[in-house]
Amino acid sequence: MSSGGVPVDDAPVDDVPVRGQDRESDPWIVTAAVVLTVLGLLNLVSIGLTSQAVRHAIFAVVGIGVMLLLSRMRVSKLRRFGWVTLGVSVAMLMAVPFVGVSVKGAQRWLDFGLFSIQPAEIAKLGLVLVAASILSGGYTFGRLMTMLLIASGVIALVALQPDLSSAVVLAAVAALMLVLGRVPMLPLLPLFGLGIAALPILGLFLRPYQLERIQVFLSSDADPSGSGWASLQADIAIGSGGLWGLALDPMYDLRAQYLPESEHDLAFASVVYGWGLFAGIAVVAASLVITWRAALAARRARTKEAALVAAGIGGLFGIHAVLSIGASLSLLPHTGMPLPMFSYGGTVALVGFVAIGLVLAVRRDGVARPLWAQPSTRRRRPRGMTVGTAAVTALLVAMSVFAWQLQGERGSELRALSDEQMTRCIRLPAERGQILDRNGVPLATNVAEYTISVVTRMFEENDPATLGELGALLGTSQDELTNTLGERGVGEMETVVGRVAPDQARQIIDAQIPGVLIVPSGRRHYPYGDSLASVLGYVGIGDPQDMERWPQLALGSRVGSAGLEKQYDALLRGTDGKQCLYVDPTGNVVGPGERVDPVPGHDLRLHLDIGLQNVATDALAQAVRGSGGDLGAAVVMDARTGAILALASVPGYDNNVYGPPVDAVALAAQTEGPGPSRMLNHAFQTAAPPGSTFKIVVASANAEDQVLDPDEAIPTGAAFTYGGHTFANWQPMGPNNLLQAIQWSDNVYFYKLALLLGPERIATVADQLGVGRRSGIDLPGESAGFLGTPESVGDIGAIWYPGSTVLMGIGQGTVTATPLQVAGWTSGIATGAMVTPQLAGAYGPGEGTSIPTAEPHRLPFDDRLDPVRAGMRASAAAGTGGQLASLPITAGSKTGTAEDPSAPGDGLDAWFSAVVPFESPEIVVTVMVRGGGFGSATSGPVAMSILERYLAERPAPAPPR
Incomplete structure (x- = not known):
């Protein structure tokens, strides 16, 4: 102190x-x-x-x-x-x-x-x-x-x-x-x-x-x-x-x-x-x-x-x-x-x-x-x-x-x-929509089979009465059902206990047993097999590319993997449902969560006529076998709208083997071995030299620029020499004008016309007629073909020779096209407008909601195509396509026999393209048989069979008032 x-x-x-x-x-x-x-x-x-x-x-x-x-x-x-x-x-x-x-x-x-x-x-x-x-x-x-x-x-x-x-x-x-x-x-x-x-x-x-x-x-x-x-x-x-x-x-x-x-x-x-x-x-x-x-x-x-x-x-x-x-x-x-x-x-x-x-x-x-005691505390x-x-x-x-x-x-x-972390959801797959032809005939359906599974913690598997009831509905004993449930892995939320037919599935649904899920098996059935496989495609388990295309796609989902199944997968697949379960941090199920029922996919109705498709496929297969060819294709298209009525391809494959699950043995049997690919639809995925069918494209280029008067007859003969090379005619001929040259498919006339036009002017019109570019058909994997010009040939490292222009005049050399493209320009020249080919017509129940086709695109030189059309009419009436003269209505045509290094036998592709009725075209039919020889001889009968079938079921015109 x-x-x-x-x-x-x-x-x-x-x-x-x-x-x-x-x-x-x-x-x-x-x-x-x-x-x-x-x-x-x-x-x-x-x-x-x-x-x-x-x-x-x-x-x-x-x-x-x-x-x-x-x-x-x-x-x-x-x-x-x-x-x-x-x-x-x-x-x-x-x-x-x-x-x-x-x-x-x-x-x-x-x-x-x-x-x-x-x-x-x-x-x-x-x-x-x-x-x-x-x-x-x-x-x-x-x-x-x-x-x-x-x-x-x-x-x-x-x-x-x-x-x-x-x-x-x-x-x-x-x-x-x-x-x-x-x-x-x-x-x-x-x-x-x-x-x-x-x-x-x-x-x-x-x-x-x-x-x-x-x-x-x-x-x-x-x-x-x-x-x-x-x-x-x-x-x-x-x-x-x-x-x-x-x-x-x-x-x-x-x-x-x-x-x-x-x-x-x-x-x-x-x-x-x-x-x-x-x-x-x-x-x-x-x-x-x-x-x-x-x-x-x-x-x-x-x-x-x-x-x-x-x-x-x-x-x-x-x-x-x-x-x-x-x-x-x-x-x-x-x-x-x-x-x-x-x-x-x-x-x-x-x-x-x-x-x-x-x-x-x-x-x-x-x-x-005390107040008096205040020391410093600092x-x-x-x-x-x-x-x-x-x-x-x-x-x-x-x-x-x-x-x-x-x-x-x-x-x-x-x-x-x-x-999300406390929820695990079991996917309830939606039933895929059917694909139907224009008349409602099923072309792709779902197998009538349902998968039955039970959900952990929702199914009373310790209750003998519940086990007995489900076992009786499945047609299995209670002991077998108990063993199946006991074999499931740790953490599994569901266990598949059986697959049943629709009647059994309905009985299980009506029983309302808690914790039992009934979902379609998802297997697809194609009743017409190889006749339509390359058009319809098939369904498979989604791969990484599908996941990229559809980011919300669940693992294990079944998606269209080819053809229309792929093109319209979003419509057909529907929306999956889910049965959610709550899980603790160790992954054990603790109770049921939200349930969302699946929404079935839409049915897809096509413009395609299965009767016409079968006729085309059968006739085409016979032509391929009879001619020694290796593949063929036929296109039947509405010349007014682009609606595809048939799209035949030979050889085909059976898309039922893709399941899923895939039948590996059957798949190997039809995909292995020599020969052309069965997986392609040759109507739009195989391009070949179009031969003389291209002559009406060259004639249309002349209608646009008119370097040669259509009425002027010029000498032709058996061959034409240019640049030191001789180019043959398919037979000796006299002087011909444009109509006659188309009627009889005069090679020399079109050699000379091609030289007068030059490749650039031909290519300009050819491009407007769809040559060398995809048609836009609603199918994946279409080939664009090739339209060669000095510039485009140079771009691929090749050389444009003087004779290249000559060959271009008859659809050889640097020109390749698919049968669908040939059908497109045949229709375009006949009607004066280009259409976009389309298979799908509507979706949804009944008549469904229409899927509109693109509006026809009018050709700028439509009013100058009459000489070309006259030649096509003459060809069908009394020319290389003269067999069409027997039809009860008028027709226009262009035949072709093209030299094709990839073709078997003599290396000639047979082409035939026709429109009917010629005054007011309704449909165009184009047929190609690779290695089939002459167009009129091999492909002409196929076209005739198709047209006869079409006309047989064509509604009669209304009588005049």
Whole structure:
């Protein structure tokens, strides 16, 4: 005591009672402690840990009692209390390796039967108290070394458990107390530098899971299903919690199971998940109240030791709050840091209440003193206390803002992710729509077969009555059904128990047995086999290309893989349904979820006439066999609209073998071996020299530019010599004009006409007639053919010879076309307009919704095509296509016999193209047989068979009025 009775430094004035001292308390800090406790209890109850909530409440009640008891302790006893606390904790820490309880590879607890104790939590408070005792006497090197030795020993004991988070906190507490205790910065800075430099060495002593936690924090690409799981779940919890939380959501019990350590390490994330951001802010606010009120108690303390105790306890709470909340927000590594009173744990709760009781004792002691006793407290006040408390405040406020931003920016995404991770859905495939011909005849149907499966946790497989009922409907015994269910793999959500016919499926549906799914097998049936296979295509399991084309396509979906099945897959496939199930984090089914019934696909009605298609296919196959050719194609198209009435291709294949599942043996039998590909539709996927059918294109070019008067007869003969080469006629001929040259397919006339026109002018008109470009038919894989000019031939590295123009005049050399393209220009010249070929006519039930065809494109030289049309009419009446004269209506035609190096036999492709009735064309028929010889002899009869079938069923014209 100094003279005048004024207390100086740490004189024991606290033993002198002061008026009003016993009545002083701090309701703010007590309320904050109670708020943390209540929020912790709410969290435990909401995640279903009721028994733990009861234990936590008991510890809280005991803790509050201890807090109130210690709040009356005189500060002169802090020194003794601190050394006892640290001594007891060290003794228990030393006992842990021998008798401690091991959890998750760490030995941190001592089991006392009714309760267990984590000595590291007691050591944190003990270190604060002992450090305050040592440093309150002022700085000396001996006191510094004593403090460091004690702290190092405690940290080492904790680290050996191993308990990384507690060891880090103890190191932080030691550093904090050195700063608060006003140890000069000169010895502190190198000490702190040495500590930072030694951090990498700690990695050698960390367990794998501890290293993984650090790596997850430092890495931005941690596996969310592995090392990044906890971080992801914490983001989901905070982001989807909203302002008021999801605790009242019926599915919250299941959602909460996905957040690990929700009662302890990630309790902050859990309380936001259950009770919303407001609850999380309440946790932050309560933590800040405790930190600030402890700092204010330190300012009012009458001794330096008491001030250091209060400031150290405030700092300890702040460190815990920052590390715990920061880990929940993934802003700091997941070190397993509890928040006192809030996180579940008896030791941490009791220690928290003890610490607050000590703060209350410091505050009670420093409340009132005689007005004449006002010593300077500046040197007794802990250093940096206000700045440190403000820093903790700033960090926790910034974390609260971050949580709010996470909800605002990613809330919907994370809520959806929460729904997704706890849901597994069984796809209910939609029944595929049928493909029908123009008269409603089924061309592609679904096999009348249904798959029956049972769903785990929805089907009462332990109920003999349910098993017996389903077994009877399936035609199997109860024992066999039980064995089938018992053979399913772990985690399987459904088990296929049988395949049944429609009648059985209807009986099972009517029985309404819970947990039984009835879905179509998805197998496709094509009643007309190879006649239509290359048009219809087939169905298969979706591959990566299909997934890219249809991003929402489910794995295992059946999609169109070729032909119309592929082209109109979106219409035919329908929309799959789903039966969803809720699963826990281990993947076990816990109950049924949403069910969405599938929507069947639309039926697709074609313009195609199956009767006409069969006639074309049969006649074509006979022509190919009879002529020695290797392939053939026939096109029947509406000349007015482009509607395809038949698209025959020989040889064909049986698309029924594709299933799925694929019949590998049958598939190999029809795809292996020599010969042309059966998989192609040669009508639009095989291009060949069009021969003399191209002459009407050259004649149309002359109609556009008229380099030769159509009425002028020019000498032709048996051959034509140009550039040192002789080009033959197919037979000797006299002088011919344009009509006669088309009628009798005079090669020499068109040699000369091609030279007069030049390749560019021919190509300009040919392009308008669809030569060398795809027609736009609604089928995948169309060939564009080739239209050669000096420029385009040069582009592919070839040479345009003088004779190339001559050959171009008769559709040889650098010109190739598909039968569909030949049909297109035949129709275009006859009608004066180009149409877009199309197979699909309508979709949907009944007559369906029409699928419009493209509007015809009028040719700019339509009004000058009469001479060409006259030649086509003459060809059909009494020329190379004269066999058409026997038809009951007028016709126009152009035949062709093309030299083709790829053709078998004599290397001649047989072409025949005709339109009827010629005065007002309705349909165009084009036939090609590769290696078939002369067009009129081989392909002409095929065209006649098709036209006769068409005319036989053609509606009679209305009588004149």
